[in-house]
Amino acid sequence: xxxxxxxxxxxxxxxxxxxxxxxxxxxxxxxxxxxxxxxxxxxxxxxxxxxxxxxxxxxxxxxxxxxxxxxxxxxxxxxxxxxxxxxxxxxxxxxxxxxxxxxxxxxxxxxxxxxxxxxxxxxxxxxxxxxxxxxxxxxxxxxx
Numbered sequence: 441x442x443x444x445x446x447x448x449x450x451x452x453x454x455x456x457x458x459x460x461x462x463x464x465x466x467x468x469x470x471x472x473x474x475x476x477x478x479x480x481x482x483x484x485x486x487x488x489x490x491x492x493x494x495x496x497x498x499x500x501x502x503x504x505x506x507x508x509x510x511x512x513x514x515x516x517x518x519x520x521x522x523x524x525x526x527x528x529x530x531x532x533x534x535x536x537x538x539x540x541x542x543x544x545x546x547x548x549x550x551x552x553x554x555x556x557x558x559x560x561x562x563x564x565x566x567x568x569x570x571x572x573x574x575x576x577x578x579x580x581x582x583x584x
Contacts, residue, residue: 451508454515465519472525483526485571486513487559490552493534497541530570537566 453461472482492509496502503510513529520527534551541549551563559567 447508451506451511454511461515468519468525469523472523481526483528483571483574484516484520485567486516486527486529486531487567488513488529488531488534490557493531493538493551496535497538503535526574528571528574530567533570534563534566537562 450460452458468482468484475482488509492503492507495504495507509531513531517527517529519525537551547554548560549562551560551566552558553560
């Protein structure tokens with residue numbers, strides 16, 4: 441939670457479209473192009489980090505507007521919209537879930553593992569619910 445601002449270097453890479461960020465975006469476009477060649481559409485599912493998702497619960501304060509997750513997710517969403525890639529972000533669903541976890545709840549109720557910050561089965565279930573909802577609503581941009 442203390443590192444929710446993320447690495448200033450990585451945030452600069454995103455904002456300034458530095459070489460690491462451009463490389464990531466090129467890889468996403470390569471996936472999109474290969475998918476199209478197979479007749480498939482590309483959907484990018486954003487998986488937010490644990491610190492950003494637990495920040496409000498841990499600190500009692502709103503997540504800073506300048507958090508790494510918000511910077512990255514916003515940039516990816518814009519990129520996907522401009523390049524005909526569906527973008528699904530379960531961050532709001534995960535934050536709502538975290539806010540509703542009762543004190544003393546078992547670790548299984550939390551969306552991230554205790555030790556290493558990867559998503560837990562609950563976190564993957566929340567992400568899957570967001571994907572299912574987006575697909576059911578056909579809330580995907582048209583393929584270009």
